[in-house]
Amino acid sequence: MDEKIISKDDLLKICQDIIGKGHTLLTPGMNEYFPVKDVSQINLDASALPAKTSYKSYVFPRSEPVLYYKRSKDDVQLIDINVDGKNIIILGAKPCDTNSISIMRHLFNWDYSDEFFNLREKHFIIIGLMCSHYDEYCFCTSVGSSPVSEKGSDIFLIPLDENNFALRIITEKGKEFIEPYSEYLKTGDESHSKQVTENVKLPEVAFDSKEVYEWLGNNFESPKWEGIGNLCLSCAQCAFVCPVCHCFDIVDEDYSYSEGRRMKNWDGCQFGNFTLHASGHNPRDIQSKRYRQRVNHKFRYYVDKFGEILCTGCGRCSRGCPVSIDIKEIVSNCKD
Amino acid sequence: MNNIYMPHLAEIKEVIDESPDTRTFRLKFKDADTAEKFDFKAGQFAEYSAFGDGESTFCIASSPTRKDFIECSFKVYGKVTQALHRLNKGDTIGIRGPYGNWFPLDELKGKNLLFIAGGIGIAPVRCVIDNVLDMRNDFKDLTIICGARSVSDLIYKQEIKEWKARTDIKTIITVDPGGENASWDGEVGFVPAVIEKTAPPSENTAVILCGPPVMIKFTMPVLTKLGFKDEDVYTTLENRMKCGLGKCGRCNIGNVYVCKDGPVFTYAQIKRLPQEF
Numbered sequence: 382m383d384e385k386i387i388s389k390d391d392l393l394k395i396c397q398d399i400i401g402k403g404h405t406l407l408t409p410g411m412n413e414y415f416p417v418k419d420v421s422q423i424n425l426d427a428s429a430l431p432a433k434t435s436y437k438s439y440v441f442p443r444s445e446p447v448l449y450y451k452r453s454k455d456d457v458q459l460i461d462i463n464v465d466g467k468n469i470i471i472l473g474a475k476p477c478d479t480n481s482i483s484i485m486r487h488l489f490n491w492d493y494s495d496e497f498f499n500l501r502e503k504h505f506i507i508i509g510l511m512c513s514h515y516d517e518y519c520f521c522t523s524v525g526s527s528p529v530s531e532k533g534s535d536i537f538l539i540p541l542d543e544n545n546f547a548l549r550i551i552t553e554k555g556k557e558f559i560e561p562y563s564e565y566l567k568t569g570d571e572s573h574s575k576q577v578t579e580n581v582k583l584p585e586v587a588f589d590s591k592e593v594y595e596w597l598g599n600n601f602e603s604p605k606w607e608g609i610g611n612l613c614l615s616c617a618q619c620a621f622v623c624p625v626c627h628c629f630d631i632v633d634e635d636y637s638y639s640e641g642r643r644m645k646n647w648d649g650c651q652f653g654n655f656t657l658h659a660s661g662h663n664p665r666d667i668q669s670k671r672y673r674q675r676v677n678h679k680f681r682y683y684v685d686k687f688g689e690i691l692c693t694g695c696g697r698c699s700r701g702c703p704v705s706i707d708i709k710e711i712v713s714n715c716k717d
Numbered sequence: 718m719n720n721i722y723m724p725h726l727a728e729i730k731e732v733i734d735e736s737p738d739t740r741t742f743r744l745k746f747k748d749a750d751t752a753e754k755f756d757f758k759a760g761q762f763a764e765y766s767a768f769g770d771g772e773s774t775f776c777i778a779s780s781p782t783r784k785d786f787i788e789c790s791f792k793v794y795g796k797v798t799q800a801l802h803r804l805n806k807g808d809t810i811g812i813r814g815p816y817g818n819w820f821p822l823d824e825l826k827g828k829n830l831l832f833i834a835g836g837i838g839i840a841p842v843r844c845v846i847d848n849v850l851d852m853r854n855d856f857k858d859l860t861i862i863c864g865a866r867s868v869s870d871l872i873y874k875q876e877i878k879e880w881k882a883r884t885d886i887k888t889i890i891t892v893d894p895g896g897e898n899a900s901w902d903g904e905v906g907f908v909p910a911v912i913e914k915t916a917p918p919s920e921n922t923a924v925i926l927c928g929p930p931v932m933i934k935f936t937m938p939v940l941t942k943l944g945f946k947d948e949d950v951y952t953t954l955e956n957r958m959k960c961g962l963g964k965c966g967r968c969n970i971g972n973v974y975v976c977k978d979g980p981v982f983t984y985a986q987i988k989r990l991p992q993e994f
Binding site for chain 2: 447448450452455456457459461462463464488489491492493494495496497500601627628629630631632633635641643645648650655656657658659660662664665670674677678681682685686
């Protein structure tokens with residue numbers, strides 16, 4: 382592993398340069414990852430909780446056109462979209478977020494490649510930051526990640542003291558990115574940063590994901606689903622704050638008599654009309670079936686399809702749930 | 718950029734009013750290259766666009782062996798099918814596809830085939846029938862049992878006439894009790910009852926079955942009683958879809974995506990799925 386040391390001041394100088402070059406630099410705030418306008422906005426705080434939303438919308442926008450159409454009397458003209466993948470540097474991403482893109486990559490590329498996702502993702506540089514604080518909703522360690530996981534990061538930062546970070550170069554992309562700034566990098570000592578990562582308090586492992594996988598396979602008709610379904614309001618905030626939920630709708634929007642656009646919009650499996658057929662038939666007609674789908678999709682179906690859990694353990698869905706449904710609790714208790 | 722959501726444009730060459738609420742479009746791709754290259758197998762589906770109203774999913778109802786055009790049949794139900802219904806000859810629609818799997822006709826060569834269709838379910842079955850008729854010598858006895866609620870609800874009247882005129886297929890058409898009229902010369906009765914009366918022996922016979930869920934529910938026990946094995950009964954599932962590409966996340970039944978692992982399943986496969994469709 383290639384480990385360097387960088388001071389916070391020098392890191393901010395790099396950020397200044399990135400912004401100066403016109404690239405987008407995102408960093409987490411309380412609510413969301415936001416584009417940095419001034420380096421004073423950057424708060425590389427390893428002890429902050431995850432922002433309320435991840436940077437998913439930068440790779441998979443909440444709403445985006447997939448084509449434009451123009452209707453004339455007896456013809457239709459289609460106008461294609463070109464996604465201009467702009468460089469986006471994400472600084473200080475939590476390990477529970479850095480994981481997300483690689484999990485979604487499977488879905489957007491099996492058989493058919495969704496270039497809307499791919500062209501944006503290709504231009505991401507993800508600079509992860511070790512996480513030193515967790516709350517009662519965090520469970521990254523139960524889904525195979527950890528607060529010190531480098532997975533998904535191109536570069537990974539570990540705070541050594543107030544003014545210095547260990548900087549680990551993880552990928553080729555990360556190496557290419559940091560090379561022009563090598564003047565700011567000092568040679569690091571892995572034992573030093575290891576001492577920090579080894580002392581990070583880890584959230585307790587709440588469940589064994591393999592056991593959950595087995596349980597879900599044998600308990601599709603469990604009466605537990607009904608109990609959970611009765612609590613849920615079907616608001617789907619859980620899907621909207623989730624860093625890896627990816628379901629979408631495709632709808633046409635006319636903006637004049639003859640012109641319009643076809644939009645790909647985020648959707649959520651908890652909405653009652655998500656699977657509603659035009660005939661009125663609905664395979665997931667009640668909330669318990671929809672919640673069962675959500676848990677199964679994350680902890681069983683996605684594993685079957687792509688070998689990964691569709692969850693990063695960030696706890697956002699539970700933190701934001703208006704009726705305090707805690708997915709960690711549900712999954713941990715399912716066997717009892 | 719390769720845009721997987723971009724449809725091909727096609728012109729409506731002909732509009733056939735099959736019944737008061739069901740229409741067939743005969744479509745020709747505007748782009749000659751697409752028309753040439755567009756290839757599909759019996760059972761596959763496509764996404765059809767009415768620009769301004771969105772996309773809807775239905776099977777390709779014409780046979781892949783008939784290359785000059787493709788046809789789709791749809792019943793007016795929701796927003797998009799209403800919009801499609803408003804279109805006329807000469808208008809333009811969008812087509813994305815073909816998607817999904819197909820009826821394994823190569824594996825079924827040398828067998829007898831029993832086609833059972835109810836209501837709009839005849840659309841995917843018709844595609845297979847025409848496909849099979851264009852390679853008639855590869856199959857043994859063919860039987861078609863087709864049902865509709867009433868005589869006026871019966872679609873593909875022209876095709877049925879052609880099938881009936883042939884001596885190398887047995888064609889049985891039925892309408893639900895009360896759905897007949899004075900000039901009706903076919904059967905009267907629900908599809909499962911008619912199958913019980915008229916089905917060929919199950920020996921070396923595969924079944925291709927499409928229709929409303931309620932018909933399938935009552936047909937399967939009859940087929941089992943007659944000795945047909947679940948592995949030999951092929952049917953299609955139709956779940957709500959948006960992308961058709963395995964991404965939008967709504968057509969799954971358990972870990973099976975109808976748009977990619979289906980829409981064609983054997984009854985044996987369907988029995989193994991979670992009962993959520």
